[in-house]
Amino acid sequence: RLNKVTMNHKEYLVMVGLKIKIARLEKGLTKTDVCRISGLEFKAVASVEIGRKDSHILTFKRIADALGVDMKDFM
Numbered sequence: 072r073l074n075k076v077t078m079n080h081k082e083y084l085v086m087v088g089l090k091i092k093i094a095r096l097e098k099g100l101t102k103t104d105v106c107r108i109s110g111l112e113f114k115a116v117a118s119v120e121i122g123r124k125d126s127h128i129l130t131f132k133r134i135a136d137a138l139g140v141d142m143k144d145f146m
Contacts, residue, residue, distance in 0.1 A: 085122030087131075090145045092120045094138045108137035 078086065095105055102116050109116070111133055118124035119134065135142040 080125070081122065084125060087145050088120045088122040091131075091134055091138075094140050094144065095120075098138055100138070105134060105137045109133040 095102070100108075102113060102120070105111070105116050106113050111130065115124070115126065115130060116134065119126050119130065131145060132142055135145065
């Protein structure tokens with residue numbers, strides 16, 4: 072029997088934010104670069120990266136588009 076490990080809401084947001092940050096760094100982009108490309112405010116991008124903000128799905132889509140990756144890579 073397998074033990075089911077579940078992640079709470081906050082842990083999930085932190086994991087998604089970390090994946091976004093890693094993708095950004097792999098592309099050699101700063102948060103400011105992502106803001107310029109996506110049209111999002113710095114505070115929005117920063118909050119998503121640290122898992123502080125439960126953002127609208129379109130915010131994640133705009134970040135993914137700015138990074139040139141598929142949004143499913145963050146989930």
